[in-house]
Amino acid sequence: MNTRLLWTAFVTIVVKEIRRFTRIWVQTLLPPAITMTLYFIIFGNLIGSRIGEMGGFDYMEYIVPGLIMMSVITNSYGNVVSSFFGTKFQRNIEELLVSPVPNWIILSGYVIGGAARGLGVGFIVTLLSLFFTDLQIHHLFITIAVVLLTAILFSLGGFINAVYAKTFDDIAIVPTFILTPLTYLGGVFYSIQLLPEFWQGVSQLNPILYMVNSFRYGILGVSDIDIGFAFAMIIGFILLLGGYALHLLNTGKGIRE
Amino acid sequence: MTTALSIQDLRKVYGNGFEALKGISLEVQRGDFFALLGPNGAGKSTTLGIVSSLVNKSSGKVSVFGHDIDTRLTQAKQCLGVVPQEFNFNPFEKVLDIVVTQAGYYGIGRKQATERAEHYLRKLGLWEKRNERARMLSGGMKRRLMIARALIHEPKLLILDEPTAGVDIELRRSMWDFLTEINAAGTTIILTTHYLEEAESLCRNIAIIDHGTIIQNTSMKALLQQLDTETFILDLKEDLDEVPTLDGYVIRSRDAHTLEVDVPKSAGLNALFQHLAAKGLEVTSMRNKANRLEELFVSLVDKNLKQESA
Structure with missing residues (x-):
């Protein structure tokens, strides 16, 4: 396929993915908006006013970047894992497999589709946060770059999960038992400076900590970790998971008999 | 090509x-x-x-x-x-x-x-x-x-x-x-x-x-x-008294006014109709018992099964 045909195929997959999550917006876009509004009210306004400052900022200001990032992570992951598993389950993956679309285009299409939902929800949550606090973006490039790369990374994670999943339970296990705990412990609600030294060290093994803190740095200008290292790590994980996801597609794992 | x-x-x-x-x-x-x-x-x-x-x-x-x-x-x-x-x-x-x-x-x-x-x-x-x-x-x-x-x-x-x-x-x-x-x-x-x-x-x-x-x-x-024999169903105008016999054909009665006949390809249908006419049996309609390909298909698959079992 030449470049024009590849582009058409890529756009087709992305549009199909965007059409899917916007068609079921009550399931995909509304719940995170409600959940995050509740976080803003309860943790930001009600409890946050008693906590005082965190990292030199109002508690509400401090948690907003983390909550935006949490939405991006869970929605990017959730979009691809449910969409690609659904495609496998309903067997309409065969529509793609019989066509000449190369595997890297299939992967890119799903990942950008997932990132689109993650970023879309992130945008909605950002707009909602403006009802509760003023957002002054400290470093626009870092803010945009880190949120985009994180959405891509977790879309890739969702894709790999979907390839391995055989039942609907399998697509819920990773988000529930791995992703949510890592996100909650990834510095969304607190600075790791508050933790004892040992737990600070343990926290630094959590990759989500680096994404949340990089994003917070982009918005507030404060971070618990080194931004350069965080970027290197995110890009490294993208290359690793991207390569692995492509390998799975090339070998037909979970999709070809 | x-x-x-x-x-x-x-x-x-x-x-x-x-x-x-x-x-x-x-x-x-x-x-x-x-x-x-x-x-x-x-x-x-x-x-x-x-x-x-x-x-x-x-x-x-x-x-x-x-x-x-x-x-x-x-x-x-x-x-x-x-x-x-x-x-x-x-x-x-x-x-x-x-x-x-x-x-x-x-x-x-x-x-x-x-x-x-x-x-x-x-x-x-x-x-x-x-x-x-x-x-x-x-x-x-x-x-x-x-x-x-x-x-x-x-x-x-x-x-x-x-x-x-x-x-x-x-x-x-x-x-x-x-x-x-x-x-x-x-x-x-x-x-x-x-x-x-x-x-x-x-x-x-x-x-x-x-x-x-x-x-x-x-x-x-x-x-x-390859089909050697075809089986036809013949509907008769009158009820049968007895099932007619004819060399080279296998004729069975399905009910009082319906015959089932195995017709070898070499024999054709003319002799059968002449024989039935001579017996005073009038055929009102005729059809294949099964689709020809179906008969062949079943016999080929059966034959293959027997060869595999042997």
């Missing part, structure tokens, strides 16, 4: 050790309307799955219009349209979106895809349903939707895996007309079906696969000539 599909020594062993294909070889010529028949589990869907990249082969060679699927898969896929046995579209998507999206996977832009989709959906009587969700369609409409989707990139080779399963006879016949039309226009068609009447009336060449091996691969005409 270019070979539309060439399969050489194709083997497939599934992960559980089941050997679905035991080294089959097959050629389908360009422009052919080819039947691939076999009992359930014989290896038909595995063969077509490998050709359409849905199943990984264990060994062997497959090429589509000269494009080896190991080295020129993209080109091979461009030539191929597949209508699977089971519904495999997203039931929550609209009919038009399903067809246009499939076109996009072949690099066809939205404008051209929509024009082609209109053409094929109109041809298949689905244009009025274009904005319906696919799950709202009847079984026959869903089958036609899969045909429209498979044709959207105008493939040279169309594979139809039981396209008329569960479709009523009127609709089945209209689908036969449509398939005959696109075959006449140059599309090579490979058909699997359990309706042997369908294969007999549509296909020029045939392969029968059983237990992962090809047990027949010939023209439909040559295959039907």
